Amino acid sequence: MYFILPLLIYMAAVFLLPLLFVLFTSVVSETSGQLTLEFFERFFTHGLYLRVLKTTLEISLIGTALTLLIAYPIAYYLAKQTPKRRSYLTLLILLPFYTSILVKAFAFMVVLGYNGVVNDAIRLVLGEDFVLPLLFNRFGVMIGVVHDMVPFMVFPIVINLLAQNSSIHKAAEIMGATRTRIFWSIIFPLSLPAVAAGSLLVIIRLMGQFVTPALLGGRTDIMMSNLISFHIKDALDWNMAAAVSIVLLLLSCLILLALTRVRGAQLFGEQPRHG
Amino acid sequence: MDKERDVEALGGSAPSPLVATAAWLGFVYLLLPSLIIIPMSFGDTREIVFPPATYTLDLYREYFTNPTWTGSTIQSIRIAVIATLAGLALGTSAAYGIVRGSFRGKVLLGALLLSPFFVPAVVKALGFYIYFAALGIQGTTLSVVLGHTLFVTPYVMIVMMAALRNVDAQIEAAGMIMGASRIYVFRKVTLPMLRNALIAAGLFAFLMSFDEMIIAFFLSGFGTATLPVKMYESIVHEVSPVLSAISALLTFLALVICLAVTALSGRSGRQPSH
Numbered sequence: 001m002y003f004i005l006p007l008l009i010y011m012a013a014v015f016l017l018p019l020l021f022v023l024f025t026s027v028v029s030e031t032s033g034q035l036t037l038e039f040f041e042r043f044f045t046h047g048l049y050l051r052v053l054k055t056t057l058e059i060s061l062i063g064t065a066l067t068l069l070i071a072y073p074i075a076y077y078l079a080k081q082t083p084k085r086r087s088y089l090t091l092l093i094l095l096p097f098y099t100s101i102l103v104k105a106f107a108f109m110v111v112l113g114y115n116g117v118v119n120d121a122i123r124l125v126l127g128e129d130f131v132l133p134l135l136f137n138r139f140g141v142m143i144g145v146v147h148d149m150v151p152f153m154v155f156p157i158v159i160n161l162l163a164q165n166s167s168i169h170k171a172a173e174i175m176g177a178t179r180t181r182i183f184w185s186i187i188f189p190l191s192l193p194a195v196a197a198g199s200l201l202v203i204i205r206l207m208g209q210f211v212t213p214a215l216l217g218g219r220t221d222i223m224m225s226n227l228i229s230f231h232i233k234d235a236l237d238w239n240m241a242a243a244v245s246i247v248l249l250l251l252s253c254l255i256l257l258a259l260t261r262v263r264g265a266q267l268f269g270e271q272p273r274h275g
Numbered sequence: 276m277d278k279e280r281d282v283e284a285l286g287g288s289a290p291s292p293l294v295a296t297a298a299w300l301g302f303v304y305l306l307l308p309s310l311i312i313i314p315m316s317f318g319d320t321r322e323i324v325f326p327p328a329t330y331t332l333d334l335y336r337e338y339f340t341n342p343t344w345t346g347s348t349i350q351s352i353r354i355a356v357i358a359t360l361a362g363l364a365l366g367t368s369a370a371y372g373i374v375r376g377s378f379r380g381k382v383l384l385g386a387l388l389l390s391p392f393f394v395p396a397v398v399k400a401l402g403f404y405i406y407f408a409a410l411g412i413q414g415t416t417l418s419v420v421l422g423h424t425l426f427v428t429p430y431v432m433i434v435m436m437a438a439l440r441n442v443d444a445q446i447e448a449a450g451m452i453m454g455a456s457r458i459y460v461f462r463k464v465t466l467p468m469l470r471n472a473l474i475a476a477g478l479f480a481f482l483m484s485f486d487e488m489i490i491a492f493f494l495s496g497f498g499t500a501t502l503p504v505k506m507y508e509s510i511v512h513e514v515s516p517v518l519s520a521i522s523a524l525l526t527f528l529a530l531v532i533c534l535a536v537t538a539l540s541g542r543s544g545r546q547p548s549h
């Protein structure tokens with residue numbers, strides 16, 4: 001127990017207290033010093049804030065669905081490999097996972113811009129007049145955030161697929177089930193807890209995205225994190241920055257709560273229980 | 276996990292061509308930024324195009340001689356080293372307490388200690404900003420170090436908790452039966468067995484802090500900006516070609532740390548779990 005004490009004290013001083021300061025700032029006006037709910041009222045009535053909330057939820061949900069779509073085949077393919085090949089191929093997932101988000105965003109600006117790699121190729125094939133708007137819009141944001149999230153989804157699904165009891169698959173095969181049938185009626189349903197856990201983890205992380213919407217998105221792709229930064233750095237409105245933060249924090253807590261409810265989600269590296 | 280069962284995972288048959296194609300398209304998408312950035316970094320200083328018209332080392336020269344970039348890089352290294360050491364101390368100790376301890380509410384406490392991981396970075400950053408402003412240290416290097424220590428500690432804890440579960444608690448028990456104190460056993464028996472995991476956790480924490488931009492963006496002042504903050508400002512305002520060289524160097528750093536961490540955790544993970 002004493003071993004936990006240093007971190008507990010540190011967290012009380014450098015995590016809990018700062019969060020309480022945010023909470024305080026969200027309900028006590030900087031100008032009048034009065035206790036008030038006006039900043040939350042403004043959040044839930046003004047078009048700007050509601051639009052940003054909607055954008056944040058849209059990017060998080062659609063981004064999660066696209067991430068799953070790309071991550072599942074990768075996870076399935078990895079699970080099918082021999083351990084040696086799998087460990088090499090896993091490096092292809094780990095490298096982008098370890099790479100700075102700024103590097104990734106910068107690279108996608110080069111790939112997707114008007115004079116970027118994709119548009120150069122399109123011009124080469126279709127002629128000078130063809131340009132696709134791929135950057136500074138929702139498409140650019142999606143390319144960036146999905147890229148950032150795929151590893152978070154691949155890892156839990158691979159662990160699940162490898163832990164599945166292969167005798168069940170064998171039994172189904174012997175009884176004449178096709179590969180497609182085995183996948184859809186055994187493998188996929190058994191992997192759903194990992195899919196749910198991965199998806200919730202990805203939603204939480206997507207809701208807090210800052211760099212990608214700021215660099216790859218346009219004006220209408222501003223997310224809550226960018227709005228908080230705008231209020232602190234440019235508008236100097238600490239009250240609204242705090243109110244938006246509290247809403248974002250509550251949304252994250254709600255999803256975290258759902259995450260703890262997922263059976264067999266293997267949160268925090270707990271060993272899976274048998275039986 | 277034994278090999279035979281592993282090979283037969285999911286029924287053993289090879290993945291269908293459709294799955295293989297989808298997976299490899301996914302790999303290409305994931306590796307695209309790294310593959311683009313490396314040739315770009317050898318371009319010239321006038322424009323950012325892929326592929327570059329001429330291949331030079333000018334961008335690297337520009338990076339290593341411009342005090343804005345070298346200064347912020349040194350600042351990033353300083354912060355990351357101190358935050359890593361502090362995070363290793365706090366995280367390893369707490370991981371030991373959670374894994375070896377037996378008390379009520381252990382699972383809940385473990386979740387609480389890892390909770391900073393789930394709080395959006397901007398919310399943490401805003402909290403630090405308001406709190407450190409009240410303490411009068413906002414904008415200092417110390418404030419970024421304190422913030423980054425909190426940021427890297429959950430990662431250290433996750434790695435060290437997994438490693439501790441692989442260390443046989445009975446060896447520690449033997450030490451204590453022979454009269455050594457718990458602290459002595461932790462220092463002389465447990466820590467040496469955790470050496471690989473500690474190096475892996477340390478390297479990972481260093482990279483996390485070195486690359487972290489949001490907390491540093493909120494907390495650093497004019498003279499204390501880190502490399503990622505300078506990069507972000509450059510991308511927003513002018514998009515300097517030197518960013519290609521910095522990105523290539525950061526990708527190389529990520530690759531080295533990725534390989535080192537993988538090698539280290541592979542070696543310590545071989546022990547059979549009980």
